[in-house]
Amino acid sequence: MTIARSSGFLRAYKKLISGRPELEALFRERLSLFMVNPFDPKLATHKLKGKLSGSLAFSLNWKLRVVFFVH
Numbered sequence: 001m002t003i004a005r006s007s008g009f010l011r012a013y014k015k016l017i018s019g020r021p022e023l024e025a026l027f028r029e030r031l032s033l034f035m036v037n038p039f040d041p042k043l044a045t046h047k048l049k050g051k052l053s054g055s056l057a058f059s060l061n062w063k064l065r066v067v068f069f070v071h
Helices: 007-016 021-036
Strands: 056-059 065-068
16 A cells, blocks of 8 residues: 655644654554554544545544545
């Protein structure tokens, strides 16, 4: 599986996750699960509606989620 990170993702990661060890560890854990199976039940992957219709997401916590597109 190939994962491409957008410039928007990199900015958000730097601002919200980088430098916060608990979130960095959680992100790495969820990303590892995602790479093996994007629809792992632990990720609770779900379709998005509205402006982000056509994309999917999984949550890191109650405030942060990772949005992705499948090509």
